[in-house]
Every structure is written in C-alpha cells, then in structure tokens.
Amino acid sequence: MTEPAGSTGGIDALSNSGGPVWPAEGWSRVPFELFCDPHIHELEDERLFRGPHWSYLGLEVELPEAGDYTTCYVGATPVVLVRDEGGALRGFVNRCAHRGAEVVRKPRGNARGFTCIYHNWSYDRAGRVTGVPWEKGRAGVGGYDASFDKSEHRMQPLRVASWAGVVFGTFSDDALPLEDYLGPAIRERLSAVFARPMMLTGYQRHTIRANWKLLYENSRDFYHAPQLHKFFGAFGIVQPDQQARAEMWHEGTHCLLTIYQDPGAPRPRIRLEEPRVAAFRTALPDNIAISIVGIFPNCLFTLIGSAFSIRQFRPKAPDRFEVHYTYFTYADDPACLREHLFQNNQFGPAGYVAMEDAEVVEKLQARIALGNGKGASLVAMDGTDTTPDRIDHMVSEANLRAMWKGYARFMGFAPPDDPTAGPVAGRPER
Numbered sequence: 001m002t003e004p005a006g007s008t009g010g011i012d013a014l015s016n017s018g019g020p021v022w023p024a025e026g027w028s029r030v031p032f033e034l035f036c037d038p039h040i041h042e043l044e045d046e047r048l049f050r051g052p053h054w055s056y057l058g059l060e061v062e063l064p065e066a067g068d069y070t071t072c073y074v075g076a077t078p079v080v081l082v083r084d085e086g087g088a089l090r091g092f093v094n095r096c097a098h099r100g101a102e103v104v105r106k107p108r109g110n111a112r113g114f115t116c117i118y119h120n121w122s123y124d125r126a127g128r129v130t131g132v133p134w135e136k137g138r139a140g141v142g143g144y145d146a147s148f149d150k151s152e153h154r155m156q157p158l159r160v161a162s163w164a165g166v167v168f169g170t171f172s173d174d175a176l177p178l179e180d181y182l183g184p185a186i187r188e189r190l191s192a193v194f195a196r197p198m199m200l201t202g203y204q205r206h207t208i209r210a211n212w213k214l215l216y217e218n219s220r221d222f223y224h225a226p227q228l229h230k231f232f233g234a235f236g237i238v239q240p241d242q243q244a245r246a247e248m249w250h251e252g253t254h255c256l257l258t259i260y261q262d263p264g265a266p267r268p269r270i271r272l273e274e275p276r277v278a279a280f281r282t283a284l285p286d287n288i289a290i291s292i293v294g295i296f297p298n299c300l301f302t303l304i305g306s307a308f309s310i311r312q313f314r315p316k317a318p319d320r321f322e323v324h325y326t327y328f329t330y331a332d333d334p335a336c337l338r339e340h341l342f343q344n345n346q347f348g349p350a351g352y353v354a355m356e357d358a359e360v361v362e363k364l365q366a367r368i369a370l371g372n373g374k375g376a377s378l379v380a381m382d383g384t385d386t387t388p389d390r391i392d393h394m395v396s397e398a399n400l401r402a403m404w405k406g407y408a409r410f411m412g413f414a415p416p417d418d419p420t421a422g423p424v425a426g427r428p429e430r
Contacts, residue, residue, distance in 0.1 A: 010031045011023070029378065031376050032376060033373040040318070052170070053297055055075075055298040057079060057160070058326075063083040065110065074171070080094050090125060090127065091160040092154070093156040096155070097129060112125075156171075158171055159175070186256050196330045196331070197331040203326055206323055208362060212321040215313070219302075244259045246398075251409055255294040256292075259291075299312045308329055309347045325348055379401055384401065386398065
C-alpha cells in the first residue's frame with residue numbers, strides 16, 4: 001500500500017463531465033476512500049446491486065417442489081426466490097406493498113402463499129396481492145373506495161434467469177441476457193460443475209468488519225494465496241509455481257481463477273496425525289485442483305477438489321458486510337467422501353482459508369480507517385496494463401487492475417487519462 005508523493009491517492013473532485021476522477025496514477029492505485037466513504041457505499045447499492053447486473057439468488061436444487069422458497073439479499077434489498085405452481089422461478093422484494101413491512105420471515109421453507117403479519121395482506125407465489133382484509137369495509141363503513149384494485153399492487157418483482165441450475169436476478173431491464181452477462185468461460189465452468197445432480201450439505205453466515213470489496217478483490221488475488229495460506233504448500237495442496245489461469249469478463253469485474261493439479265509436486269513437508277484432513281480428490285474436469293468463480297457484484301463459487309461452496313455478499317455499511325455460505329456436493333458421492341469433505345474444512349467462519357482471509361481484510365479495514373480514507377493501495381505487479389482478458393501465471397495483479405477499471409466504469413468514475421470519457425455520474429451531495 002502506498003501514497004505516492006504529490007498525490008492524495010483519493011478520488012479527485014468532479015471533472016468537467018460531472019463524475020469523480022480516478023487517481024492520476026491510473027488503475028494501479030486503488031483509493032482507500034472506496035472502502036470508507038458512506039456516499040460511495042450508497043451509490044454502489046444504486047448502480048451495482050440495483051443496476052444492470054445479475055446477482056446470485058440461489059440454486060434450483062434448493063427449490064425442487066412448487067412452493068419451495070429461499071431468501072437472500074441483493075445489496076441492501078431483501079429478496080424472496082420461490083418456485084410457483086407451474087414450476088417457474090419467481091423473485092420479488094420482501095417488502096409488503098401496503099406499508100413496507102417484511103412479509104416472508106423464515107429464511108427458507110415451503111408455502112402456498114405469503115401473508116404479512118402487520119395487516120394480513122396476502123400474496124401468491126409470484127408476489128401478487130390475493131387478499132386485503134376489510135377491503136370493502138366492515139359493518140357498512142370504511143374500506144377502500146371503488147377505484148382500489150388490488151391487482152395493481154404487488155411486491156416488486158425481479159427478472160429471474162438461471163444457468164446450469166444456478167439462479168440469478170436483476171432489477172434492471174437493461175441488463176444483458178444472463179448467458180451474455182456470464183461470458184463463455186464462466187458458463188463452461190458452471191456447466192461442468194453442475195453436470196451431475198447436486199446435494200445441499202448446509203448453510204452458514206457470518207459478519208466481517210470490513211468493506212465487501214476487499215474480500216471480492218482478495219478472491220481473485222493469486223499473489224496472496226501462497227504467502228498467507230502457508231498450509232497450502234505445507235500440505236501439498238497448492239504450490240505457487242503450479243499452472244494457473246485467470247480469465248476476465250464483464251469489463252474485467254468477473255474473474256474465473258483456475259489452478260491445475262501438479263502430479264510432480266513435492267510431497268507434503270508436514271506429517272499429520274490424521275492425514276485425511278489434507279487428503280485431496282478433485283471432482284473437477286481437466287485436472288483442475290482449485291477453481292474460484294467470481295461473478296460481480298455479489299458472489300463467489302469456491303471449488304476446491306470435491307468441496308464446493310458459494311459465498312454471497314450482503315453489504316451492510318462501508319465497514320461491515322455479511323457472508324452467506326451455501327455448501328453443496330454431488331448427490332451420488334459415497335457417504336465416506338462427504339464425511340471427508342466436512343473434515344477438509346477450508347471455508348466458512350472457521351475454515352482454514354476463509355478465517356485467514358477474514359482476519360486480513362478486517363486488519364486492512366482498520367488501518368485504512370486510521371487515515372480517514374486517504375491514500376491508495378498499490379496493484380502494479382506485472383506492470384500497469386489493464387487490457388488482458390486472460391493471464392496464465394500467478395505472478396500478476398493485472399486481473400485486480402481490470403476489476404477496478406470495470407468497477408470505476410460501472411460507478412461512473414471518469415478514467416484518469418480522459419476525464420471527459422465514460423458515463424457521467426456524480427456522487428450524492430455531502
């Protein structure tokens with residue numbers, strides 16, 4: 001992390017185009033302000049989570065029967081995903097059309113419809129109003145007038161689409177078709193992973209006291225993995241010089257990381273009393289050891305060997321977010337393998353990998369806050385180029401620079417080399 005001489009490292013004042021300008025040093029500098037400023041946090045909810053992007057909502061295997069539902073968040077917005085009586089997937093905001101109360105109160109379940117506890121307005125599985133108590137009045141008085149039409153009121157719907165059994169939603173009519181949004185590399189990887197019937201193995205969630213973008217950036221950072229997660233090398237899971245690839249899409253904000261198995265890797269340096277803790281068997285195609293699929297803006301698929309998880313981000317403040325985990329594996333795996341997957345604990349609040357990542361990003365946030373958002377991080381390994389859509393080694397931060405360039409474009413920040421280019425957008429008045 002650095003603050004170059006003569007530079008604040010922060011977002012400059014509004015340009016002639018009306019949008020904030022990225023630091024003059026370019027995309028190899030990431031302003032700390034992005035992780036602290038409450039106005040940027042609010043703007044992200046509007047332009048990223050409620051903008052022309054698709055957010056992960058759930059898995060089709062979670063909703064096998066009509067009436068099955070699950071809940072989640074798209075940014076700050078609570079959402080219900082449900083399978084209707086015709087088998088279609090429906091998504092809508094979990095907010096009553098009457099007075100805005102929460103309607104669906106359990107995280108998941110099965111229901112013929114939904115009823116708000118406040119005034120008992122009822123809804124069908126598509127979020128449409130089906131019943132309004134005292135709609136016509138009571139004992140000849142009150143009620144709604146003749147112009148009231150409950151068919152004009154409903155919980156706000158989302159567009160819903162799925163790929164390979166993975167369900168996404170968007171609030172925007174301008175979002176690309178989901179197939180185009182995901183891109184060919186991610187489509188191919190999801191199709192390969194979900195080619196066999198899936199089985200859910202559990203859920204977890206926890207809070208991290210940091211900005212959500214620090215963990216999203218961390219997930220695509222090859223550089224940190226062998227440095228921070230020492231057990232990878234010690235247990236013979238991953239070596240820093242193994243064959244690896246990063247592929248970017250959606251203006252660089254999506255990233256597919258792939259690390260391949262190395263049959264000639266040295267034997268583990270540490271002998272364990274229980275070797276099964278580090279035993280490794282991959283169910284991924286093409287000799288892939290680890291695959292991390294980052295789909296902007298809200299989810300990560302972490303696929304290590306046969307242990308699969310999805311992390312969904314719920315930003316709650318500039319310095320706080322929740323991570324919601326969904327764990328799954330193949331339905332036809334033998335019980336002994338599933339037992340091993342639970343022992344080979346790498347993700348979740350106490351996972352060997354995720355626990356270290358969470359601690360690091362919390363420490364990052366704490367130190368960034370000391371400077372009140374002044375300064376910037378340095379992401380200049382392997383040059384300052386942001387144009388590659390693929391990198392074939394681990395010794396680079398080009399995929400991080402690509403991510404921040406795409407993020408800035410979607411947020412409306414003018415690029416440093418041309419303040420008049422790109423979308424016009426100013427942050428809210430302070």
